[in-house]
Amino acid sequence: xxxxxxxTEMTATExxxxxxxxxxxxxxxxxxxxxxxxxxxxxxxxxxxxxxxxEEKGRFSSFLSRSKGYSYLLLKELQMKDSASxxxxxxxxxxxxxxxxxxxxxxxVKP
Amino acid sequence: xxAVSQTPKYLVTQMGNDKSIKCEQNLGxxxxxxxxxxxxxxxxxxxxxxxxxxIINETVPNRFSPKSPDKAHLNxxxxxxxxxxxxxxxxxxxxxxxxxxxxxxxxxxxxxVT
Numbered sequence: 525x526x527x528x529x530x531x532t533e534m535t536a537t538e539x540x541x542x543x544x545x546x547x548x549x550x551x552x553x554x555x556x557x558x559x560x561x562x563x564x565x566x567x568x569x570x571x572x573x574x575x576x577x578x579e580e581k582g583r584f585s586s587f588l589s590r591s592k593g594y595s596y597l598l599l600k601e602l603q604m605k606d607s608a609s610x611x612x613x614x615x616x617x618x619x620x621x622x623x624x625x626x627x628x629x630x631x632x633v634k635p
Numbered sequence: 636x637x638a639v640s641q642t643p644k645y646l647v648t649q650m651g652n653d654k655s656i657k658c659e660q661n662l663g664x665x666x667x668x669x670x671x672x673x674x675x676x677x678x679x680x681x682x683x684x685x686x687x688x689x690i691i692n693e694t695v696p697n698r699f700s701p702k703s704p705d706k707a708h709l710n711x712x713x714x715x716x717x718x719x720x721x722x723x724x725x726x727x728x729x730x731x732x733x734x735x736x737x738x739x740x741x742x743x744x745x746x747x748v749t
Contacts, residue, residue: 557737566725566740567678609676622691623738625670625678 528626530612535632536602544597544610544629552617558586558597559611561628567611571597599631607633638662639741641726647747648716656711656744658726665731666690667709668738669701672723684709685731713746721748 527549536542548556555574559567573579573588573595585598597610609628616622639660648654660667668691669681682701683691689701698714709726726741 559737561676566742568740569737572737611678622683623680625680627675627677630676 528612528614528624530610530626530629532627533630533632535634536599538602538604538633538635540602541598541600542602542631544599544612544631546595546597546612546626548593548595548612548614548626550593550614550616550624553590553614554617555615556586556588556595557613557615557623558584558595559613559625561609561611563608570610602633604633604635607631639726639728639739641724641741641744643744644742645745645747647749649749650716650718652716653712653714654716654746655713656724656726656746658709658711658741660707660726660728660739660741662728662739664728664739665706666729667703667706668727668729669709669711670725670727670740671695672725672743674722678725682709682711716746716748718748721746 529547557572558570560570561567571586573586578587583600588595609630611628612626613623642657666685668683670678672678681695684703686706687703700712703709723743723745725743727738729738730736
């Protein structure tokens, strides 16, 4: 089975930096994804990690430690439009098409 | 052009009815999925089809039946709807194979059972 845990809610200030953590316990691992979901909309892809380390894409970075079963999503220079839910998802080792999502972290960015 | 489309966007129906949700992708992907997102925003996989073959069938009630006429379409038929079926249903698609590929989601179908 798979357990994927994230904080339920976070609040941050415009222009600041926020880190959203994700821990996972899986029987197999073949990659970790972060998705952004605005209220009433579909999830959209943000980042992918399969090896340990940091992946940077503009204002967003994602880190993975496979030995610790841990990832984080780092958002820099926060903007009001970054208010959304952020979903951590893990892909199964044995079935590349099986991806399990965490419950998501609802981020509120305040002026 | 819309990559993954779903119809209808909203569906309100009564308990006991049978309804279908349609999904189409024009990305040329081999794999399509159905997810259910409940009121707590938890996104759970229901089905996955790879090139018209079922490869994941989660423990959802057999009232739910996916149908894939071709690899660009994956429809979801629901029999004898229940109150607990109220949720947003997302269709998604992805290329087959390992590597850095993500799933592309449709806009969702908000199903309300009264």
